[in-house]
Structures are given as C-alpha cells and as structure tokens.
Amino acid sequence: MPEGPELHLASLYVNKMCEGLVFSGSVEKSDVNKNPEVPFCCDAYCIKAQSRGKEVILTLTPIKNDDDGKRKVAKRQSQQPMDVVFRFGMSGFFRFTSVDDLPKHAHLRFYTNENPCRVLSFEDTRRFGSWHPNGTWQKDRGPCVMFEYESFRENVLSNLSDKTFDKPICEVLLNQKYFNGIGNYLRAEILFRLQIPPFVKARTVLEGLVLQDEEKKKVKKEITVVESTDKTGKKGVKAETPDLLSLCHTVPLEVVQLGENGYAPAKGKYSVLQAWMQCYCVDGMNSLGDHNGRTIWFNGDPGPMVPKGAKSRKIMWKRQKDDHDYTDSKKAKKTCTDSTAKAKPAKKKDNIKVKKENATSKTQNASKRQKKTTKKVNVAPADENKKPKTRGKRSPKVLPKTGTNTIKSQRVEEVNKTKRNSVTCRKSATKAKPQRKRSGTQGGRSSK
DNA sequence: CGTCCACGTCTAC
DNA sequence: TAGACCTGGACGG
Structure with a gap:
C-alpha cells in the first residue's frame, strides 16, 4: 500500500x-x-x-x-x-x-x-x-509531509495563489508538488478527521491557516514563556488543535506507528491498517469518483464542487488471501460491500443520503448544501465532532492462527514457484532463480 | 467467461 | 481531461 x-x-x-x-x-x-x-x-x-x-x-x-x-x-x-x-x-x-x-x-x-x-x-x-x-x-515533489513538516507547511501556505488550489481539496491533497506522501486513503482519513467535505475549494479550506500561523509566531514567545513558568503536568506544546496541514503530518505518522504490520506482506497484513481506517473503504461512508477518476471516501456532505455525473463506488476490499481460517471475516467482508451498507448507517447524524444518488439531483443538492458545508468548514477545527466513528463492524481482525497458516502458505509458495518459472519470468525463466549467475559479468557469489 | 476495481504517476490529444 | 501502463481479486451471468 x-x-x-x-x-x-x-x-x-x-x-x-x-x-x-x-x-x-x-x-x-x-x-x-x-x-x-x-x-x-x-x-x-x-x-x-x-x-x-x-x-x-x-x-x-x-x-x-x-x-x-x-x-x-x-x-x-x-x-x-x-x-x-x-x-x-x-x-x-x-x-x-x-x-x-x-x-x-x-x-x-x-x-x-x-x-x-x-x-x-x-x-x-x-x-x-x-x-x-x-x-x-x-x-517538483514537495517536502515530505512526515519528515519535513515545517517546510511542507510553508510550501503550501506560501503558494495558495497557485491555481491548483482552485480545485477541490480532496484533489489537491493528491498533488505531490504540495503533499508529497499523501495518497488516496490518507486524503480520506485526513479530511474525515476534520469532517471537511472533499469537494470544497482547497484555498477556502487553507486560507485561514495563514493568519493562524502568523498569530502563532507572534504568540509563540509568550507561550514558551508560559510553559516554562507554569509546568502543569503536561508537556505543553502539543496542545494545538489539529488543522488540515498538521493532520497531513500526524495522520501518516500514525500509520508509521502501526509498524511493519501495515507493510510486511507476510502475516495479518492489512488487518492492522484496515482496523485503523475510519473512513477509507469503511462501511457506511460515502464514496464518489473525483475529477481524475479516483475514488474519494468521505462522511456526510460531499461539498459544492462535486464532478458532474460522479458516481458512488462499490468496495471490493481485498481480504489478502490468507485463504483458510478467516471463517467469519469473510462474512464481514461481504457485509462491507453494499447491500448491507444501507442497513447500518443508522448511527450517523442523519444527514447522509448522497450515497446512491444520481448525478442530476446531486448538483442541485450541492448548491443547497453549500451553506451547510461552508458552515461546517468554518466550524471544522471544532475538535468536538472528533469522534464520529461509526466504527462498528470493522473486520474482526483475522488473527493468523499460526499453525495452519504456515503450512498452508508454504504449500502455496511451492505452487507459485513452479508457476513462476513458466509464467511471470518467461524469458527470464531460464535464469529464474537459483542459478542466476549472469555468465559474463563475473563469477561472484556462488563460486566462492 | 467478462466487467469493474485497486494504496500512482505520466504523456499525449 | 482522457487514456496508458499492468496484474489480479471479487463479483455477475
């Protein structure tokens, strides 16, 4: 991923x-x-x-x-x-x-x-x-959102006049010139945290942060003074309420914290990351294709700049074929698809809808929603609605069940191996694996 | 079987 | 703003 x-x-x-x-x-x-x-x-x-x-x-x-x-x-x-x-x-x-x-x-x-x-x-x-x-x-790729946070932030806020920020925020978040490291699931998770509708003009969302930053700079000294003097238990500093750009930093870092479980293709694999997701491919969330044909997942209103004819997408969330053993996670997945999707959303506020709407009515709704939307945006960093997580039925984890797993997977490997030689590597099949010793270059490894 | 979808760029009308 | 680039899993008929 x-x-x-x-x-x-x-x-x-x-x-x-x-x-x-x-x-x-x-x-x-x-x-x-x-x-x-x-x-x-x-x-x-x-x-x-x-x-x-x-x-x-x-x-x-x-x-x-x-x-x-x-x-x-x-x-x-x-x-x-x-x-x-x-x-x-x-x-x-x-x-x-x-x-x-x-x-x-x-x-x-x-x-x-x-x-x-x-x-x-x-x-x-x-x-x-x-x-x-x-x-x-x-x-042309911007600073890393995770490890060059200050310059990342600066790069965005000092270039808001760029016409790229005329676009919906969800699309700008994929622009690596400004958001190097953000991808499709992160943009969904980030916007979700602040309940920012995906199809709001990016500049609108970000403008406020410029002033905010300048204020901070001014106040900064005071703060540090305060902090040093009054040592109220906490480490201070971190208190800031998150804004869109800080979440572009912290949310990816959360995933890093999950560790190699999110990465190592060996075991439970996606389950950890999947359990972490609050929005992307989560049952009950809405989804639409953006102007680039990418699916954006979100909660509630899509915002005013929805592409004409945008359609909601279905999930086909892979379940990392561990074959065996997931007995009921399989069912869970199916749930995820959609038929049941209708059934569950009971929890959310009640302003959802959108999901299966058709384009025509959508645009209309969009304008109507705009007020609501903008209102929301302004209110956004409220930090109050922080926990809307419907959370309910994430997949039940799929615990490995080591014994069977290993055996099975080994077998699979064997199959793959044989297959590999004939298929994937075709031409390279000859040197496919063991005797990969490039005759000419140099005798190298195996010889000694 | 065929269709749709996927954590991303690229470049060509 | 479409395709192109790819493989493969899920789902529908």
Whole structure:
C-alpha cells in the first residue's frame, strides 16, 4: 500500500533486514520490466535506505577492502556509491527472502554474499513502479509531509495563489508538488478527521491557516514563556488543535506507528491498517469518483464542487488471501460491500443520503448544501465532532492462527514457484532463480 | 467467461 | 481531461 507511510516503513524494513549484510555482484532486473538496468557491480557492498514522501532511495555503497583493493582494480567494479530512487506505483514494495523464495514479481534483485544467498527484491505486481539509477529526489515533489513538516507547511501556505488550489481539496491533497506522501486513503482519513467535505475549494479550506500561523509566531514567545513558568503536568506544546496541514503530518505518522504490520506482506497484513481506517473503504461512508477518476471516501456532505455525473463506488476490499481460517471475516467482508451498507448507517447524524444518488439531483443538492458545508468548514477545527466513528463492524481482525497458516502458505509458495518459472519470468525463466549467475559479468557469489 | 476495481504517476490529444 | 501502463481479486451471468 504505497503511500508515504508505507514508503517510509519500506525504508525501515530495508535498513533492518540489510544491516550488517554484505551484498555482492550485479543488480539483476527482470526482463519484463521496462525500467533501466542498474549499472552497479561490486564484490562487496552494503545497502541503506531512506524515504521522502512517496519516494525511497537505496544507497549502494562499496565496502573498501584495503588489502586487495589493487588486485581487483582490473574488474569493472563500482567504486562509488550509487543512489537508486524508487517510486512504488500502486503495488511496489521491498522484500528480503531466500533465493528459493524469490517472489513472483521481484523485478529488481540485490543478492547477498552468503552461502545460500538471500535477496533483497523490489516487488511490483503491476509494474507501475519505477527506479532511477543515480537518481535524486524528484524535482517538483514537495517536502515530505512526515519528515519535513515545517517546510511542507510553508510550501503550501506560501503558494495558495497557485491555481491548483482552485480545485477541490480532496484533489489537491493528491498533488505531490504540495503533499508529497499523501495518497488516496490518507486524503480520506485526513479530511474525515476534520469532517471537511472533499469537494470544497482547497484555498477556502487553507486560507485561514495563514493568519493562524502568523498569530502563532507572534504568540509563540509568550507561550514558551508560559510553559516554562507554569509546568502543569503536561508537556505543553502539543496542545494545538489539529488543522488540515498538521493532520497531513500526524495522520501518516500514525500509520508509521502501526509498524511493519501495515507493510510486511507476510502475516495479518492489512488487518492492522484496515482496523485503523475510519473512513477509507469503511462501511457506511460515502464514496464518489473525483475529477481524475479516483475514488474519494468521505462522511456526510460531499461539498459544492462535486464532478458532474460522479458516481458512488462499490468496495471490493481485498481480504489478502490468507485463504483458510478467516471463517467469519469473510462474512464481514461481504457485509462491507453494499447491500448491507444501507442497513447500518443508522448511527450517523442523519444527514447522509448522497450515497446512491444520481448525478442530476446531486448538483442541485450541492448548491443547497453549500451553506451547510461552508458552515461546517468554518466550524471544522471544532475538535468536538472528533469522534464520529461509526466504527462498528470493522473486520474482526483475522488473527493468523499460526499453525495452519504456515503450512498452508508454504504449500502455496511451492505452487507459485513452479508457476513462476513458466509464467511471470518467461524469458527470464531460464535464469529464474537459483542459478542466476549472469555468465559474463563475473563469477561472484556462488563460486566462492 | 467478462466487467469493474485497486494504496500512482505520466504523456499525449 | 482522457487514456496508458499492468496484474489480479471479487463479483455477475
């Protein structure tokens, strides 16, 4: 699930798994993938990762060996570190496995120098992901919402005259020039926290924050003074009521806090993140296609700038095929679909509706709603409606049930393996996995 | 079987 | 503002 938090978790994952390991040889690319080869080759190198917004950089650093440095000069060894910039598209992520467990869609592979060697691979089922050898953070992407918060905020607030802010807030939130790291589920969760209708003009929502920030700066000194003097138990500082931009920072960080459960494709997987979601794909919420054809999830009013003909979407929320064992989570999922969706929303205020409406009436409603809307917006940071969570029937977690799980999954692996050779890797099938030793380049790993 | 949908960019009328 | 780029899961007939 590659939005900012997942990219960051990916970088943590890489650093954790690769710490202290020595990688060796050349970087291998699958044949089907159209991204460039990574022209890096070294007997001994290490891998480190960092993230910024929706990008990850892997740094491949040759490990110096003073002794034989000269002897090996002959070979075409990379002497300099290389940065490779990754964007994950819709399905990219990193995995570290044994060679035998090489995943089906491992499109870029880094091998360790271990005896049965292991592999760090960039897996990307849909191949929308990209990598760029000797790359840099993409120009035109803004500061990271998670780790460059101040400049992120500054970048938005000092550019509100940009016509991009004429658009609905939900669409602007996907603009990586200003919101590097926000993606489709985050925009829904963020707007939901403040109950901001998705189709309100972005500038309208953000204008207020400019003054707000300036006030803060003025008052800041006072505050710090106050804080230092009166030490009322709390740590102070954090007290600020959240606004849209601060939530663009804290909400993704919440996901990072969930940890690799949200990322590691191994186990319960999505269940944790899914349980965390309050809006995106949540039963009882509304959904509409935005002007770019992306589905926005929200609660209550859509706001005035709804695209003509926008239709509500159905959920087809995957349930990470752990096959077996989910006995009733399966039912839960079905519930999620829609028929029952009607049944449950009893809880919400009562102003919902929208859901299955048709375009025509919608626009009309929209104008009518506008007042309500704007009112809401102004009231937004109220922090009172903070907990509307209908929360009810999130999926019941799916606990792993380890025993069966492992066995089963192993079996699955076997199947995949055989399949893999014939299908995914086709051309590459020959060198598919174990004997991946690029004849020409250099003998490398297995030999020694 | 076919259709729709998916956590994202890109570039071409 | 549409497609294009891809694979695969869920669902409908």
